[in-house]
Amino acid sequence: MEIKKFILKKPYLIAGPCSAESKEQLLAIAKSVEGTADVFRAGIWKPRTKPNSFEGIGKKALEWMKVVKQESSLKVATEVATAKHVELCLKSGIDMLWIGARTTVNPFYVQEIAEALKGVDIPIFVKNPIHPELGLWMGAFERLDKVGIKQLAAIHRGFYSYEKSVFRNDPKWELPIKLRKEVRDLPIICDASHIAGKATLIEDIAQTAMDINLDGLMIETHNNPHLALSDAEQQITPESLKNIMQNLVLRDTKLRDKQFKEQLLNFRNQIDTFDKNIINLLNNRKGVVEQIANFKHENRLTIFQIERWFEILNTRKENAKFLALDEQMVEEIFTLIHKYSILTQTNIMRK
Ligand code: PEP
Ligand code: MN
DSSP states (O other): OOOOOOOOSSSEEEEEOSBOOOHHHHHHHHHHHBTTBSEEEOBSSOOOSSTTSOOOOOTHHHHHHHHHHHHSSOEEEEEEOSHHHHHHHHHTTOSEEEEOHHHHTOHHHHHHHHHHTTTOOSOEEEEOOSSSOHHHHHHHHHHHHHTTOOOEEEEEOOBOOSSOOSSSSBOOTHHHHHHHHHSTTOOEEEEHHHHHSSGGGHHHHHHHHHHTTOOEEEEEBOSSGGGOSSOGGGOBOHHHHHHHHHHOOOOOOOHHHHHHHHHHHHHHHHHHHHHHHHHHHHHHHHHHHHHHHHHHHHTTOOSOOHHHHHHHHHHHHHHHHHTTOOHHHHHHHHHHHHHHHHHHHHHHHHO
């Protein structure tokens, strides 16, 4: 994949409201992020999870983006989801476009957008698909590459997850790192707002993005976040944006440092997976313990049988010894597991 470098500064900053709401709003925000941001963002067509939410101003807002472009030093960018959007944006002289997370998941849409961009030489950003699949993200770049787009960049906006988390979208930092390994020259921008879901987490996420050497940030910025018509909780004021950017620590990006950070993250991700597996196994084990309890109850057996407990302890310690694991540790862990297994059974018997 041939990539033409268009991001010449680090961190490259894309800032502006989630949605364009009025010409005055856009101009006011643009004026206050001028000097901090490189690109002004505003969503015009908003993909909303539920109908009856604010779905964006539509093409009328393209006129307002033109005014921002004329009256500031900022480049302007917006999200496109269809070939028609591309056509309208190109006519209005929008400098850069991004494909949203809900669009990257659909190869038909990505292909349609790619074809509408044939022969066009402007930067195109692709957000990761909603779910953590590197193939689809890569596929979108390949489709754009095939029609000759050279100014390409990725936006990491986190991934939908069923699990409860402090983040709106799980960052899964290992994915942008994998993407970087697949396409070395592809710049990666971190959309800290959509990962965070709330303003207070943005700074931390932005710092992590810098620590793993991503190229820039997208931060939703609004002159009055509480009154924003979409994503109100994850937008910050231009003043906070300035503070965050000033506080960012840009560490040594020498190869050794970068490799160290990536490796550390890789190790931590492995530990996270193991721990998740341990919890799942404990839960599965508990399911069987409950079945045993019912079985013992029906057959009038006592819960605690000393021979069985010794057998558990000895076999687990033998397993540990075989693997050169600390036997004492294994004994302590199984004593605890056994304690709770007795508790589970007693609770069931009492019912
Ligand atoms: C947005 O940038 O406002 C947006 C809708 O983002 P995403 O596609 O990441 O959900
Ligand atoms: Mn948004």
